[in-house]
Amino acid sequence: MANRAKNPVKTTTTTFTIVEALKELGSCGVTELANHLKLPKSTVHNYLSTLEQEEYVKKEGNTYSVGIRFLELGAYARDCMQIYDIAKPEVDRLADETRELANLMIEEHGHGVYIHQAKGEQAVQVDSYVGTRVDLHATALGKSILAHLPEDRVDTIVDNHGLPQRTKRTVSTREELEEELELVRERGYATDDEERLKGLRCVAAPIQTSDGRVLGAVSASGPVNRMQEEYFEDELPNRVLETVNVIELNVTYS
Amino acid sequence: MANRAKNPVKTTTTTFTIVEALKELGSCGVTELANHLKLPKSTVHNYLSTLEQEEYVKKEGNTYSVGIRFLELGAYARDCMQIYDIAKPEVDRLADETRELANLMIEEHGHGVYIHQAKGEQAVQVDSYVGTRVDLHATALGKSILAHLPEDRVDTIVDNHGLPQRTKRTVSTREELEEELELVRERGYATDDEERLKGLRCVAAPIQTSDGRVLGAVSASGPVNRMQEEYFEDELPNRVLETVNVIELNVTYS
DNA sequence: AACATGCGTTCCAATTCACTGAACGAGAGT
DNA sequence: ACTCTCGTTCAGTGAATTGGAACGCATGTT
DSSP: OOOOOSSOOHHHHHHHHHHHHHHHTOSBOHHHHHHHHTOOHHHHHHHHHHHHHTTSEEEETTEEEEOTHHHHHHHHHHHTSHHHHHHHHHHHHHHHHHOSEEEEEEEETTEEEEEEEEEOTTOOOOSOOTTOEEEGGGSHHHHHHHTTSOHHHHHHHHHHHOOOOSSTTSOOSHHHHHHHHHHHHHHSOEEEESSSSTTEEEEEEEEEOTTSOEEEEEEEEEETTTSOHHIIIIIHHHHHHHHHHHHHHHHHTO | OOOOOSSOOHHHHHHHHHHHHHHHTOSBOHHHHHHHHTOOHHHHHHHHHHHHHTTSEEEETTEEEEOTTHHHHHHHHHHTSHHHHHHHHHHHHHHHHHOSEEEEEEEETTEEEEEEEEEOTTOOOOSOOTTOEEEGGGSHHHHHHHTTSOHHHHHHHHHHHOOOOSSTTSOOSHHHHHHHHHHHHHHSOEEEESSSSTTEEEEEEEEEOTTSOEEEEEEEEEETTTSOHHIIIIIHHHHHHHHHHHHHHHHHTO
């Protein structure tokens, strides 16, 4: 995990630095991007025009923006996961029935990545969209996954990423995390009580294979005012667990 | 359009050549990829390990595959399009009601790109998924878009991409295309009668702004046996046009 | 058990190619 | 007409990619 390449190709790294900055700044011109990255504008121009030629960047007038071609690679990577196809309709159903926001997350390189999101009728607007990468320890989805990862993987991930505090309530010590994960293993589901975003509560459960590997996690999240007492402590967890059970069955027989 | 960069960054091009080959081959090892690309394996290894370090490529054992991180950029690019949010629920509804496969396409760099796909109950399985790029002239969606692009854009696109024949029925001459586009402008919708895939028919209509720009197109597609006579010539076109009208209204007032 | 094969990885020398600051041209604003 | 700003071009220089050869580690074979 996170191996340092012995002979890294610096240009490749720079390429992605530029694309990521372009995403960060929205669409912008050469000079703005160059100033932001503290690179000469001729350099940035060379990269951007190459990226445009390769159709990974779109140029309109004098402003550049991230091209839709990345979706070809991203959606491909997602569709390769057997779990996506199987879990998607169930997550959609969960959103429909709870009327809240339902999510599907997987882990890669120690990050949590949302690979599907379904909006129920009352779904909250959040800052996460498909493709967003978050720290595992700060979400119910991530904790569901961490709870069933081999212990040494968890160690490596925490060592590499730390436990950055997103809100006052974020789990931020190793001990606290261990307790949380133990609780997840006991109850079968995880909760997020404003640990990543103020005002947002969340219930999540891991998707596991019959031999105990985690493939990802499913969640339903909503505003604190609707997520309370029995609904938050019983009804919703059960609903999420049901969803996960159906997915796990379908995974086994496919 | 398709400007050649004057001082292209070759390493950037190579980087994407490698990632695209990795997508092509599915997951594979260094040697296999190197043989495929006729590059020295040490070179390929340097790129792959750099890409893994940047988390754009996933390594499991000794096999590499395209990483989900591309979804971050791809989904971002998609979400930037105001049309995606607006059209998505309507395309979903179209799929639900027709029980067929419904699609949303936009144009970029002269290609058609599927940015959403909704499966109705009887939806056919096709080779296109979200992110797939296709030639505009060979699909109903693409023809809907071409029909409302400025003439010089159409010329440039045809010059750059040609009119490759996908099936026996693909439009493959400039004259034929012009006739088709004129028909699309008259009727307001386009059809695809096994022009891209044998056995598949499709009805599509363009999404336009009040000042006549095309933002994309919506389609419903299904097997020839279900797509016939009045249904294919009347009912479905009307249903697709309805969908597009709703989307256009929502675009105007936002 | 010794050997052969194929793989990913490392290393370093050769040379290609990325880098960059300065200059140019186009367009907008004064 | 002038100025300012931005994107683009250019060419010399030196850093970084390149790639053949060698290494270590599996796996499978004799």
